[in-house]
Amino acid sequence: MAKWKISQGMPILNKEMEDAVLDALRNDKYVNGENVTKLEEEFARYIGTEHAIAVSSGTNALAFIFMAAGIKGRKCTTSPQSFIASANSILHAGGTPVFADIDKDTYCISTAEVEKQLNNGASAVLPVDIFGYPADFDSINEIAGRKNAYVIEDACQAHGAIYKGKRAGSLALAAAFSFYPSKNMTVLGDGGMVTTDDDGIANKVRKLRDAGRKSHYEHDMIGYTARLNTVNAAIGRVQLRNLDKWNAKRTGIAAEYGSRLKNVNGIKLPQLGSNGIKPVFHQYVICTKDRDRLKEHLEKNGIQCGIHYPIPIHLQPIYREMFKHKEGEYPTSESFSRECLSLPMHINLTKDDAKLICEQIEGFYGS
Numbered sequence: 001m002a003k004w005k006i007s008q009g010m011p012i013l014n015k016e017m018e019d020a021v022l023d024a025l026r027n028d029k030y031v032n033g034e035n036v037t038k039l040e041e042e043f044a045r046y047i048g049t050e051h052a053i054a055v056s057s058g059t060n061a062l063a064f065i066f067m068a069a070g071i072k073g074r075k076c077t078t079s080p081q082s083f084i085a086s087a088n089s090i091l092h093a094g095g096t097p098v099f100a101d102i103d104k105d106t107y108c109i110s111t112a113e114v115e116k117q118l119n120n121g122a123s124a125v126l127p128v129d130i131f132g133y134p135a136d137f138d139s140i141n142e143i144a145g146r147k148n149a150y151v152i153e154d155a156c157q158a159h160g161a162i163y164k165g166k167r168a169g170s171l172a173l174a175a176a177f178s179f180y181p182s183k184n185m186t187v188l189g190d191g192g193m194v195t196t197d198d199d200g201i202a203n204k205v206r207k208l209r210d211a212g213r214k215s216h217y218e219h220d221m222i223g224y225t226a227r228l229n230t231v232n233a234a235i236g237r238v239q240l241r242n243l244d245k246w247n248a249k250r251t252g253i254a255a256e257y258g259s260r261l262k263n264v265n266g267i268k269l270p271q272l273g274s275n276g277i278k279p280v281f282h283q284y285v286i287c288t289k290d291r292d293r294l295k296e297h298l299e300k301n302g303i304q305c306g307i308h309y310p311i312p313i314h315l316q317p318i319y320r321e322m323f324k325h326k327e328g329e330y331p332t333s334e335s336f337s338r339e340c341l342s343l344p345m346h347i348n349l350t351k352d353d354a355k356l357i358c359e360q361i362e363g364f365y366g367s
Contacts, residue, residue: 005302006353010346011181011188012246017238024234032210033230039237040193046240047169049195051202054228055209058156058178061192062089062126064226065152065174068204071095071124077117078126078154079109080312081333086128086154087313089176098122099314101330106271107285108135110332111143118147125151129158129168131308132184132282133271137163137171152176156192157282159185160247164276169195179232184247184282185239187232249347250281253354257284257343260358264367266290268339283308287339290364295341297364303357306342 024035036054044052055061062085066076072094078086080099087097098120100113109127118125125144127135137153144151153175155161158168169175177183179191194205204221207213212223228236258269268287273279285308288294295305312333314325327334343357361367 003302004304006304006344006349006357007346008304008306008342008344009182010348011186012239012242012347013188014238017188017235020234020238021231024231028230028234030230031227033233035230035233035237036228039228039233039240042237042240043193044195046243047167047175047195049170049175050197050199051195053194053202053205053209054233055192055194055205056226056228057190058176058180058192059085059089059092060209060224060226061156061176061178061194062086062152062154063092064205064208064224065176065194065196065201066090066093066095066124067208068201069124069150069152069173074124075117075122076124076126076152077109077114077122079128079130079333080314080330081107081309081336082128082130082154082313083156083309084313084316085156086126087319090126095124097313099330099333101332102130102336103136104332106133106135107131107336108133109140111136111139114140115143115147118143118149123147123149125149126154127151127172128154128156129161131270131285132158132161132280133273134158134161134163134168134171134277134279141172155195157183158280159183159282160243161280162276162278170197173198174201179236182282184250184280185236185243187228187236187239189229189232191228191232191236193228246347247280249349250345251278253345253349254279254281254284256351256354257358260355261286261361264362264365266365267361281345283342284345285340285342287336288341289339291339291341294361294364298357298360301360303360304344307340308342309340310337312337 153172156178174196212221
């Protein structure tokens with residue numbers, strides 16, 4: 001018997017993906033196959049950018065962008081409320097991550113805090129579209145433009161999200177996606193993508209992922225072996241064809257949660273989007289001071305929950321050691337990390353599942 005009546009997440013594998021895998025194994029090159037090229041073409045068309053370059057992970061997608069853009073020896077400001085890879089990518093490229101606290105409503109990076117860090121010497125900004133909610137790119141791009149800084153978009157959780165008529169991944173100089181199994185779109189393994197309209201960034205990223213290769217046996221950069229496997233790309237192509245349909249299901253579940261939980265005292269619900277912003281709910285994250293007790297209650301009743309993320313990046317042991325960060329530096333992020341709880345969110349959830357989850361939350365709060 002399964003441990004959970006309702007799981008927090010559930011990657012999708014169906015017959016169409018299995019058939020695509022077998023076809024790739026039998027008929028395509030294992031490395032740099034046709035499926036990789038086609039996924040890049042299809043993903044660029046979907047996002048609305050000139051280029052999409054497939055790589056081995058979202059982390060490498062970010063790091064290669066920063067290498068191509070020249071962050072080495074410079075500071076880049078980003079959110080402390082994200083997976084650690086967001087900040088790590090800056091370090092991988094020879095830069096220094098400096099943090100800007102988050103907005104209390106969207107949980108994305110605060111534009112006021114971004115401006116402070118740019119005034120303090122940062123020369124780049126890495127906004128994170130956290131949980132599939134796009135950051136305030138109009139304001140961030142305007143501020144960065146005034147400060148002669150460039151903006152890189154961490155869209156690793158935002159496949160298909162819309163910001164004022166444009167898709168996440170097309171809102172900055174370049175953007176990175178992750179195809180890790182928990183994402184809205186996955187290759188059922190590690191994988192990532194860089195999207196950009198900048199020819200120079202695109203060409204450098206292509207070289208960086210492929211050992212710095214200029215031609216088959218000629219190398220003019222120190223590169224990496226960080227290509228996306230052909231079989232994974234075949235899975236990704238099927239997932240991309242279904243992404244909008246699957247995101248609509250996530251949005252429907254989010255609306256169901258919002259409708260049923262809006263009057264429960266003691267919890268704060270995520271924003272559903274407005275003014276041209278359409279999030280895709282990679283996670284559905286509520287906040288409550290009773291987080292740990294509520295999580296225990298739900299899990300006792302067979303409902304798996306997650307915490308994204310219990311430790312802000314600046315308080316991770318390695319960041320404390322390297323940069324002497326301490327508690328209290330980024331209070332909104334720290335408060336969020338103590339109160340956030342990710343409810344189940346995947347396309348196999350039903351309205352009955354959402355009803356049961358909400359009933360358990362209402363029962364916990366005596367609503």
